[in-house]
Structures are given as C-alpha cells and as structure tokens.
Amino acid sequence: MKKEYWIILFVYIAMQLSSFVGIPLVTHILEASGNSTLESQRLAIPYWLLITFTAAFLITLFLLRNERKSPDFARGRTSVGSSVAWAIAGVFLALFAQSIAASIERLLGINMGSENTQAILKLIQAFPFVMIVSSIIGPILEEIVFRKIIFGSLYKRFNFFISGLISSVVFALAHMEPVHILLYASMGFTFAFLYVRTKNIFVSMFAHVAMNTFVVIVQSVYKDQIERMMQDADKIQSFIGGFL
Numbered sequence: 001m002k003k004e005y006w007i008i009l010f011v012y013i014a015m016q017l018s019s020f021v022g023i024p025l026v027t028h029i030l031e032a033s034g035n036s037t038l039e040s041q042r043l044a045i046p047y048w049l050l051i052t053f054t055a056a057f058l059i060t061l062f063l064l065r066n067e068r069k070s071p072d073f074a075r076g077r078t079s080v081g082s083s084v085a086w087a088i089a090g091v092f093l094a095l096f097a098q099s100i101a102a103s104i105e106r107l108l109g110i111n112m113g114s115e116n117t118q119a120i121l122k123l124i125q126a127f128p129f130v131m132i133v134s135s136i137i138g139p140i141l142e143e144i145v146f147r148k149i150i151f152g153s154l155y156k157r158f159n160f161f162i163s164g165l166i167s168s169v170v171f172a173l174a175h176m177e178p179v180h181i182l183l184y185a186s187m188g189f190t191f192a193f194l195y196v197r198t199k200n201i202f203v204s205m206f207a208h209v210a211m212n213t214f215v216v217i218v219q220s221v222y223k224d225q226i227e228r229m230m231q232d233a234d235k236i237q238s239f240i241g242g243f244l
Contacts, residue, residue: 090207139208
C-alpha cells in the first residue's frame with residue numbers, strides 16, 4: 001500500500017476518535033467566550049464535526065493530488081457517458097440493496113431505523129450546515145478510505161467477492177452500529193461494484209453522495225409518515241412472530 005494511503009487511513013481514524021478530546025475542548029472555548037454551559041455543549045458537536053471532517057478532507061485531497069497519473073486498475077475507465085449512467089443507476093442500486101437488507105433485518109427481529117441516522121438528522125434539523133458533512137464530505141471520504149484504499153488494495157490480491165465482503169464489513173463496523181451490519185455492508189458492496197464496474201471512484205462517490213442526500217431530504221420532509229410506517233411494520237412483525 002502506498003505511503004499516502006497509510007497516512008490517509010491514520011488521518012481518518014484520528015478524525016473519528018478526535019471527538020473524545022475535541023468536543024470537550026470546543027465546549028470549554030465556547031464557555032470562555034461567554035456562552036452558557038448548555039449552549040456550549042449543544043454547539044460543540046456540530047462545530048467539531050465540521051472542523052474535523054473538513055480538515056481530513058483537505059488533507060486527503062492534498063495527499064491524492066497526483067493520483068490521476070497512476071490509475072487504480074490496469075484496464076481503463078469506462079466512457080464519460082457510461083460513467084454518468086452508472087452513477088445515476090448506482091443511487092437506485094444502493095437504495096434497492098438497502099431495502100433488501102432492511103427486509104432481512106426485520107425478518108431477523110432487528111428493529112427498523114438507525115440510531116446513527118436519527119442522531120445525524122436531529123443535528124441537521126438544529127444546524128443545517130451539518131448536511132455538508134453528512135451528504136458531501138463524509139461520503140466522499142468514505143469512498144476514498146473504504147473503496148479506493150481498503151477495497152482497492154484487497155482487490156489487487158483477492159477476487160471481487162472477498163475484497164468486497166471484507167471492505168464492506170469494515171465499512172459497516174465503522175458506523176458503530178453492529179446490529180445494522182447487514183444494512184451498511186449491502187451499501188458498501190454496491191459501491192464497490194460500481195467502482196470495479198466503471199474503474200472510476202467518482203462514480204461510487206456520486207452514488208454515495210446522492211443517496212445520503214436523498215435519505216436526509218426524504219426523512220426530514222416525511223418524518224411523521226416514515227415513523228408511522230415503521231410502527232406499522234413492527235406491529236406486523238410482532239403479529240407474524242406470534243405464529244412462529
């Protein structure tokens with residue numbers, strides 16, 4: 001693996017762990033600036049998310065500035081037209097994979113809904129600028145880390161299935177919701193397929209960004225309807241479970 005890739009992995013992990021130190025630090029700075037303790041704690045999380053994700057994003061772009069000179073795959077990328085078509089189709093593929101995974105989780109008795117997603121949605125409702133992180137910077141960083149670096153490195157040694165499976169499980173575990181490992185892994189597998197199919201990381205980036213943006217908008221606009229649907233699905237699941 002290239003030295004730059006190791007540095008990017010280190011930066012990404014450091015960014016994820018930095019909140020343990022960074023959020024209390026920002027809270028203290030905000031309190032010193034005259035904000036109340038409650039308000040400082042409320043502002044610290046979104047501010048730290050924006051600062052750390054932006055910093056990691058800029059560092060990653062700098063380290064990858066010469067990547068266009070060294071393609072990831074021996075064979076060339078698909079045409080621009082084909083890449084655009086796959087990027088658009090990829091959004092629907094990812095949503096389809098997610099829906100199948102969610103259905104399987106329901107059959108296994110796993111509660112619908114992601115605590116991680118709900119926490120992000122609450123932050124976005126209070127601080128709309130957080131959507132820059134959840135829908136743009138975050139997905140792009142994840143595609144670089146989990147598809148370009150982790151999956152790409154594995155794919156040079158193993159077949160697609162093994163490489164996709166390992167990188168997708170790591171991608172799922174990185175979201176800190178092991179109960180929904182199937183849900184996140186299905187998306188990771190889809191994005192890995194798009195990457196290999198087009199030989200273009202920008203295709204999986206677009207699909208990931210578009211899917212995250214779509215989910216945020218839909219869940220924000222139709223929040224009440226979605227909650228009712230989830231409650232109805234839980235009732236049906238409980239009813240069916242009574243006969244098993």
